Amino acid sequence: MLEAGLLAGQLLTILIMAVALGLDAFSLGIGIGLKGIRLLDILKISTLIALFHILMPLMGMFAGKYMSSLLGHVATTVAGALLLLLGSHMVYSSLRGEAVRSIDHRKAWGMLVFALSVSIDSFSVGLSLGMFSADIVLTVLSFGFFGGVLSIVGLLIGRRVSPNLGEYGEACGGIILFTFGLLFIL
Numbered sequence: 001m002l003e004a005g006l007l008a009g010q011l012l013t014i015l016i017m018a019v020a021l022g023l024d025a026f027s028l029g030i031g032i033g034l035k036g037i038r039l040l041d042i043l044k045i046s047t048l049i050a051l052f053h054i055l056m057p058l059m060g061m062f063a064g065k066y067m068s069s070l071l072g073h074v075a076t077t078v079a080g081a082l083l084l085l086l087g088s089h090m091v092y093s094s095l096r097g098e099a100v101r102s103i104d105h106r107k108a109w110g111m112l113v114f115a116l117s118v119s120i121d122s123f124s125v126g127l128s129l130g131m132f133s134a135d136i137v138l139t140v141l142s143f144g145f146f147g148g149v150l151s152i153v154g155l156l157i158g159r160r161v162s163p164n165l166g167e168y169g170e171a172c173g174g175i176i177l178f179t180f181g182l183l184f185i186l
Contacts, residue, residue: 014134017125017180018142022150025049025118029151032114033158041106042155048111050148052119054140057126061139064130077185084185086124087178119147 032045122143129139 010134011138013180014129014139014142015146017129018139018146019150021053021122021125021143022146024121025053025147025151026154028114028118029154030158033155037155037159038106042152045111045114045155046148046152048115049118049151050144052115053122053147054144056119056122057129057143058136058140060123060126060128061130061134061136064127064132067127067131081181081185084178084181086121087175087181091175091178118151122147 029045033042037045126139126143
C-alpha cells in the first residue's frame with residue numbers, strides 16, 4: 001500500500017513539473033503569437049518544443065544519475081537547490097517583465113532558438129530528477145507532451161489575448177518549481 005502511494009506521489013509530482021515547465025513554453029508562445037503566426041508555424045514550433053522537452057530532460061537525467069552516484073545523500077539537497085534557483089529565476093524574469101527577444105520564428109534557426117530557450121529549464125529539472133532516480137520514460141514523455149500542448153495553446157491564445165497573461169504563466173511555473181525545491185530541501 002505504501003509503495004502504491006509513493007508511485008502515485010511520484011506520478012503527480014512529474015505531471016505537475018511537466019505542466020510547470022510547459023507554462024514557460026505557453027508564456028513565450030503567447031509572446032510569439034501576439035506578433036502573428038500561421039497555423040503551420042504553430043505546428044512546426046510546437047513539435048520542435050515537444051522534442052526538445054524530451055531530449056533536454058533526458059540528457060539532464062543521465063547527468064543527474066551520474067552526479068547522484070558521486071554525491072550520494074548530498075544529491076537531494078543539490079537537486080532541491082537547483083529547483084529553487086530555477087523557480088526563483090522564472091519568477092524574477094516574470095516580475096521584471098522581460099519581453100521575448102525578436103527572433104524570426106518562421107526560419108529554422110529562429111525555431112531552434114525558441115525551442116531551446118523554453119526547454120533549457122527542462123535540462124535542469126531533468127538533472128534534479130536524475131538524482132532522485134525518477135522514471136525516465138514517464139518523465140520525458142510527460143515533459144514532451146505538456147511542452148508541446150502548452151506551446152500550441154500559448155501560440156493560439158497569443159493571437160487573441162493581451163501580453164499580460166504570459167507573465168503570469170511564467171510566474172506560476174516558477175512558483176511551482178520553487179515550492180518543489182523547498183520540499184526537496186526540507
